[in-house]
Amino acid sequence: MVVSTFLRQTKKVRKPRIHEYSLFPQTVGEHIRKVRIERELSQLDVARIIGVSDESVYYWENGRSVPQVQFYPSIIAFLGFYPFNHDTRTIAGKLQQMINCNGWTHAACAKALQLDSGTIKRILKGKRTMTPKIVMVIQLWNQLPEPLKQQYRP
Numbered sequence: 001m002v003v004s005t006f007l008r009q010t011k012k013v014r015k016p017r018i019h020e021y022s023l024f025p026q027t028v029g030e031h032i033r034k035v036r037i038e039r040e041l042s043q044l045d046v047a048r049i050i051g052v053s054d055e056s057v058y059y060w061e062n063g064r065s066v067p068q069v070q071f072y073p074s075i076i077a078f079l080g081f082y083p084f085n086h087d088t089r090t091i092a093g094k095l096q097q098m099i100n101c102n103g104w105t106h107a108a109c110a111k112a113l114q115l116d117s118g119t120i121k122r123i124l125k126g127k128r129t130m131t132p133k134i135v136m137v138i139q140l141w142n143q144l145p146e147p148l149k150q151q152y153r154p
Helices: 028-038 043-050 054-061 069-079 091-102 106-113 117-125 132-142
Strands: 002-004 010-012
Touching: 028 043, 028 054, 028 069, 043 054, 043 069, 069 091, 091 106, 091 117, 091 132, 106 117, 106 132, 117 132
Parallel strands: none
Antiparallel strands: 002 010
């Protein structure tokens, strides 16, 4: 676009980019952007809903950072679905989903399940066998509300 002024100079101005989103989002930030645009919300509106700064939402949407686990419950509530991709048919997947839905760190998860954080990490890596406490993980996962168990599938 060329803009003329009363002087003999011209200035080239770039047309603003259209903020599009992926039809098949892969990251949490892409999911947030898609839902935000579909609901016609600003990044500031989303930030207030989730309880973070608008810069955080901007960074998440543009892939410059990822949300901290403590914000996952608010993000899941905002989106209305579970946006993470991992196999929830395994113990590790069930545990990861519990961690994400509750916003737990590994230490907080270990405390809640009365395990040590090393055991939590080994379970998540798939290097731990079935024990009575791991059976308890499955039982707690089964108590999650059904909408939280449903993963986003494009």
